[in-house]
Amino acid sequence: MKKNIAVLFGGQSPEHEISLKSAEFILKNLDLSRYTPYAIGIEKTTGFWYLQPTLTFPLHINTAPENLVSLLPDHKLYHVHSQQISAAIDVVFPVLHGPKGEDGTIQGLLALLDLPFVGADCLGSAIGMDKDVSKRLLREAGISVVPFETIRRHEYEGIDLQALIKKLGLPCFVKPANMGSSYGISKAHTETELREALSLAFEYDTKILVESAIVGRELECAVIGNDLPQATNPCEVIVSREYYDFIAKYDDNGGTEFKVVAPIDANLQEQIKALAFKTYTCLDCCGFARIDFFLAQDGTLYVNELNTIPGFTAMSMFPRMWEQAGVKGPALVAQLIDYALEAFDHAQNLKV
Numbered sequence: 001m002k003k004n005i006a007v008l009f010g011g012q013s014p015e016h017e018i019s020l021k022s023a024e025f026i027l028k029n030l031d032l033s034r035y036t037p038y039a040i041g042i043e044k045t046t047g048f049w050y051l052q053p054t055l056t057f058p059l060h061i062n063t064a065p066e067n068l069v070s071l072l073p074d075h076k077l078y079h080v081h082s083q084q085i086s087a088a089i090d091v092v093f094p095v096l097h098g099p100k101g102e103d104g105t106i107q108g109l110l111a112l113l114d115l116p117f118v119g120a121d122c123l124g125s126a127i128g129m130d131k132d133v134s135k136r137l138l139r140e141a142g143i144s145v146v147p148f149e150t151i152r153r154h155e156y157e158g159i160d161l162q163a164l165i166k167k168l169g170l171p172c173f174v175k176p177a178n179m180g181s182s183y184g185i186s187k188a189h190t191e192t193e194l195r196e197a198l199s200l201a202f203e204y205d206t207k208i209l210v211e212s213a214i215v216g217r218e219l220e221c222a223v224i225g226n227d228l229p230q231a232t233n234p235c236e237v238i239v240s241r242e243y244y245d246f247i248a249k250y251d252d253n254g255g256t257e258f259k260v261v262a263p264i265d266a267n268l269q270e271q272i273k274a275l276a277f278k279t280y281t282c283l284d285c286c287g288f289a290r291i292d293f294f295l296a297q298d299g300t301l302y303v304n305e306l307n308t309i310p311g312f313t314a315m316s317m318f319p320r321m322w323e324q325a326g327v328k329g330p331a332l333v334a335q336l337i338d339y340a341l342e343a344f345d346h347a348q349n350l351k352v
């Protein structure tokens, strides 16, 4: 029996357009002999869900009224316009990045509907998205994180910038607690820039982080699985801009060099993998994640962040790392769907 897979894409975060690119990879790599795709675009401003009647790439969301759907508690899609009901969905693959997609909100909705879905559950997604909470948990587990201070909206007015600079140094990084793709991030070199950076970050979240700037290398590790996850060898991202900003991430001309296998010794490779597993468990992850590290010049290995729905764009490292490890796109996507079913089964057997 073919499984009906709902692929959710778009969404209401600034990362909407990145999601369209990631979803293209997932849809192109769904093995049609095993799965029937239901591509559902979530419109950016309204949040309405539109079932796409045909797929053309690059993806866009066809918002014709007859495509408007909602998901019913019996897992069927309700077509609002025609009042018809489609076949039941077996597994949902949220290919959404950022708030209202990667932060536990959609995951909470799917959990309420008793639907298996790919990736971390509600809690793991919320933790992974929140750079303040995740760093505090990592620190508590003895994992090195970059020195940081968290600032909440109501603390902004009275903030002592001099004290902050004394503590974290200049330049420093300012970032929204809940965001991705480098949206709202600045590298501040002066007190004036720091003030501007705080103001920008607060446009994206009510809680922000200021961090010491690490000089070193950026390494990433791709992890899949539930209780006994597997990891790829780390890759390296060599950024030629000032830091790995939006252009460096997604623009072909951003000058970023990607080394699918980082040129590091076997010892360090193993150390990073071990740290990736520890981070994955510490942050209550399941299904998949990409864990990003800074290797400082003094040799300290910091966990920068864990992404619970890593990018699948043409420039994204997660699928490329698995391909290098011998797991091609269709096998990877099938594996992620299997992990979703496995996690769902485990939860089903509980007495709650």
Ligand SMILES: Nc1ncnc2c1ncn2[C@@H]1O[C@H](COP(=O)(O)OP(=O)(O)O)[C@@H](O)[C@H]1O
Residues within 6 Å of the ligand: 146, 173, 175, 179, 180, 181, 182, 183, 185, 211, 212, 213, 214, 215, 218, 239, 243, 244, 245, 292, 304, 305
């Ligand atoms: N503390 C830091 N030290 C050095 N570079 C940083 C630091 N924080 C962020 N950066 C740079 O900014 C990029 C994006 O920051 P990150 O925290 O990963 O946010 P996002 O979730 O948007 O990817 C990093 O990949 C890195 O290049």
Ligand SMILES: [Mg+2]
Residues within 6 Å of the ligand: 181, 292, 305
């Ligand atoms: Mg990042």
